[in-house]
Amino acid sequence: MATRLVILGLLREQSLHGYEIKQIIEEHMGDWTNIAFGSIYYALGKLEEEGFVERVATEQEGNRPSRNIYQITEHGQIEFLRRLRELWRVPQRQYFDFDLALFFIEALPREEMLSYLRGRVAGLEATLAHLDAHQADQDALPEVPPIANAIFEHSRCHIEAELAWTQDLLSKVEQGLYP
Amino acid sequence: MATRLVILGLLREQSLHGYEIKQIIEEHMGDWTNIAFGSIYYALGKLEEEGFVERVATEQEGNRPSRNIYQITEHGQIEFLRRLRELWRVPQRQYFDFDLALFFIEALPREEMLSYLRGRVAGLEATLAHLDAHQADQDALPEVPPIANAIFEHSRCHIEAELAWTQDLLSKVEQGLYP
DNA sequence: CCTTTATTATTCTACGTTGTATATTCTACC
DNA sequence: GGTAGAATATACAACGTAGAATAATAAAGG
Numbered sequence A, B: 001m002a003t004r005l006v007i008l009g010l011l012r013e014q015s016l017h018g019y020e021i022k023q024i025i026e027e028h029m030g031d032w033t034n035i036a037f038g039s040i041y042y043a044l045g046k047l048e049e050e051g052f053v054e055r056v057a058t059e060q061e062g063n064r065p066s067r068n069i070y071q072i073t074e075h076g077q078i079e080f081l082r083r084l085r086e087l088w089r090v091p092q093r094q095y096f097d098f099d100l101a102l103f104f105i106e107a108l109p110r111e112e113m114l115s116y117l118r119g120r121v122a123g124l125e126a127t128l129a130h131l132d133a134h135q136a137d138q139d140a141l142p143e144v145p146p147i148a149n150a151i152f153e154h155s156r157c158h159i160e161a162e163l164a165w166t167q168d169l170l171s172k173v174e175q176g177l178y179p
Numbered sequence C: 001c002c003t004t005t006a007t008t009a010t011t012c013t014a015c016g017t018t019g020t021a022t023a024t025t026c027t028a029c030c
Numbered sequence D: 001g002g003t004a005g006a007a008t009a010t011a012c013a014a015c016g017t018a019g020a021a022t023a024a025t026a027a028a029g030g
Helices: A003-013 A018-029 A037-049 A074-089 A098-103 A110-140 A147-174 B003-013 B018-029 B037-049 B074-089 B098-103 B110-140 B147-174
Strands: A053-059 A067-072 B053-059 B067-072
Touching: A003 A018, A003 A037, A003 A053, A003 A067, A003 A074, A003 B098, A018 A037, A018 A067, A018 B098, A037 A053, A037 A067, A067 A074, A074 B098, A074 B110, A098 B003, A098 B018, A098 B074, A098 B147, A110 A147, A110 B074, A147 B098, A147 B147, B003 B018, B003 B037, B003 B053, B003 B067, B003 B074, B018 B037, B018 B067, B037 B053, B037 B067, B067 B074, B110 B147
Parallel strands: none
Antiparallel strands: A053 A067, B053 B067
């Protein structure tokens, strides 16, 4: 969805081919994005059609698959800023598939539900623990940009919110507030 | 994504045609789902292929477009429970496009960023106020199922978390903690 | 060494989403 | 009584996503 923006943003720094873009995304944004590599090639094709990106070379090392190197155009620079500003301006609404599970709550026996809820609480607690451990590792390294912390905190605060809400729901179900 | 589950869940109660399903989704789940009506027809076709749903009639009122009425099959009942249990069991990870805006933070001047951040805080506060007002209206009606409250609280707690995080980010940027 | 596995780099297809197009009928209002 | 707009009902094409298929080379392990 934001694949185009990411590609334009990365190409601002230097020209790249698809596979390199994929690697940068995995290494630097892998923890908090889910851009499938297939989408990268599609987006590159589209950006080229739209004139935001140009193919500047087709290299090949030995008999390896040849690679197409792309460069951002001036229109691309403008388009990047346009998309970036839109991201800052327009808040995105979040939807939760799990709400559907609640909507159809009477379809499963109470006991089964309770066990799933307890599993969810445990899972979320484990995620938080895992996240914090991972973060402690990161803190040891000096070269991590400060903004990475904000992104980390972003995930963390939503997981905490989810945990608190799930615990509340669990206790209400235990009290028999839902049929 | 969860379109198939919704359709199966609704057809458990009674046979329906696509447009009716669309209306029920809009009326009862419109606030917390985003299923495009086009997806309903696609999902119905797929569910029929898979044998989870059967076309039982093609009605027509006057010269109105004719409508295809679908019924859930026994396999469909099982499939519904399978998908529902998966929803209870498997927690979904959330991704935030806005993190990209942070990732490319040096692309925009500090002052512009600050004004977007303030706008976001204001927007989230307004959303919360609007949500609570809407909820007060709902509370006045007696026929709303109790689970609707849990779903409402779910959205609310995440918006609150987002607000708190954004305020924190804003204050850190104001303090000059990010370049 | 030789075999298994990982890496490089892209193409291609199946799948699902979104909204536009279409064509009729009912409603509302001047 | 005419006409603008909302409601009924689906089909369909354009778009984007996700991952399997491909095909060559480098690395690793016994």
